[in-house]
Amino acid sequence: DTEVTQTPKHLVMGMTNKKSLKCEQHMGHRAMYWYKQKAKKPPELMFVYSYEKLSINESVPSRFSPECPNSSLLNLHLHALQPEDSALYLCASSQSRGLSTDTQYFGPGTRLTVL
Amino acid sequence: GNSVTQMEGPVTLSEEAFLTINCTYTATGYPSLFWYVQYPGEGLQLLLKATKADDKGSNKGFEATYRKETTSFHLEKGSVQVSDSAVYFCALSLSGAGSYQLTFGKGTKLSVIP
Numbered sequence: 001d002t003e004v005t006q007t008p009k010h011l012v013m014g015m016t017n018k019k020s021l022k023c024e025q026h027m028g029h030r031a032m033y034w035y036k037q038k039a040k041k042p043p044e045l046m047f048v049y050s051y052e053k054l055s056i057n058e059s060v061p062s063r064f065s066p067e068c069p070n071s072s073l074l075n076l077h078l079h080a081l082q083p084e085d086s087a088l089y090l091c092a093s094s095q096s097r098g099l100s101t102d103t104q105y106f107g108p109g110t111r112l113t114v115l
Numbered sequence: 116g117n118s119v120t121q122m123e124g125p126v127t128l129s130e131e132a133f134l135t136i137n138c139t140y141t142a143t144g145y146p147s148l149f150w151y152v153q154y155p156g157e158g159l160q161l162l163l164k165a166t167k168a169d170d171k172g173s174n175k176g177f178e179a180t181y182r183k184e185t186t187s188f189h190l191e192k193g194s195v196q197v198s199d200s201a202v203y204f205c206a207l208s209l210s211g212a213g214s215y216q217l218t219f220g221k222g223t224k225l226s227v228i229p
Contacts, residue, residue, distance in 0.1 A: 006158075031215055042204055042219035043159065056215060090158050100147040100210040101166045104217060106159040 003027075004107035006091050012113045015081060021110045023074040023091030030096035032074040033104065034066060037088040049074060050096045081114045088112070117142045121205045121220035128195055128227050136190040136223045138179075138205035146207040148172075148181055148188040149217070153202045162190075162203070195227045 004025045013019050023032065031050045035043035048056035049068040063085075065077040074091055088111050092104040121138040128134060140146065147166045151159040163172030168183035177192045188205060205220040 004158075033215070040222070040224075042222055043217075045216060048215045050215070088158075092159075094215070098210065098215070100145070100208040102208070103149070103161055103164060105161065106151075108158040111156075 004091055004093055004105050006089075006107040006110050008110060009108070010111045010113075012115065013078065013081065014115050015083075017081075018077070018079045020078065021076040021089055021091075021112075023076075023093075023107055024072055025093040025105070025107075026072055027093060027105070028071075028095075029093035029105075030071060031094045031102070032068060033092040033094075034064075034074070034076050035090040035092065035106075037090055037109070039087075043090055047076075078112075081112075083114050086112055086114045117146070117207060117209065117218045119205050119207055119218055119220035121203075121223055123221055123223060125224040125226060128225070130197055130227055130229050131194045132227075134190070134192040134195045134199075134225070136203055136205075136225070138188045138190065138220060140186050140188065140205075140207050142186075142207055142209060142218075144209050146209045148179070149206045149208070150177070150179055150188070150190050151204045151206060151219075153204065153222075155201070159204065195225070197227045197229055200225055200227045 034046040037043040047066045052068045067075040088109045091107040094102040094104045149164045150162040152162045163174045165172040165181035171180045206217045
């Protein structure tokens with residue numbers, strides 16, 4: 001099973017709202033990722049967690065706050081977002097061996113619209 | 116730095132036509148190479164991968180061969196179907212520092228018409 005699940009599928013929020021995106025995998029992977037994808041563009045890496053510790057933060061604004069409560073779950077907390085943050089947010093996971101051969105498996109994404 | 120260049124398209128083909136999407140890369144070291152596919156409104160799915168020179172990845176009729184001498188990983192399919200309409204991303208990954216980072220090409224949109 002190579003499934004990564006994400007909820008919700010769609011989210012509409014105002015600029016003053018607080019919301020969270022959730023991601024789950026049961027493949028025993030110890031690396032989990034958040035990506036942001038704008039229309040007609042490739043995904044852009046936001047955060048990487050390895051063994052539940054934040055290992056990469058690609059200079060993402062603080063209005064995005066990641067959390068990895070356990071090895072299977074990854075959250076992205078959203079607060080005071082801007083309309084330009086509207087995008088598809090993708091979660092991915094992989095084994096955490098630090099090898100180029102590790103494959104990242106992606107979830108279906110959450111389509112976020114900020115009004 | 117590391118980079119991936121792929122033909123941007125869009126590419127429009129008739130059903131049963133032959134498909135080639137070109138992908139070349141620049142990398143320091145020996146990367147693994149991937150093709151991901153994204154169907155409309157969905158996330159990315161791994162299509163195939165190759166981890167060393169001369170490896171051929173294949174899946175669902177798609178193939179790509181890791182060519183170190185030309186730094187290429189072109190995607191091919193002998194006979195496309197309407198259901199192959201999607202955006203295709205070529206990507207590379209390197210071991211060591213930054214090993215968790217995939218470097219993507221810009222994506223190629225394929226439309227297959229009946």
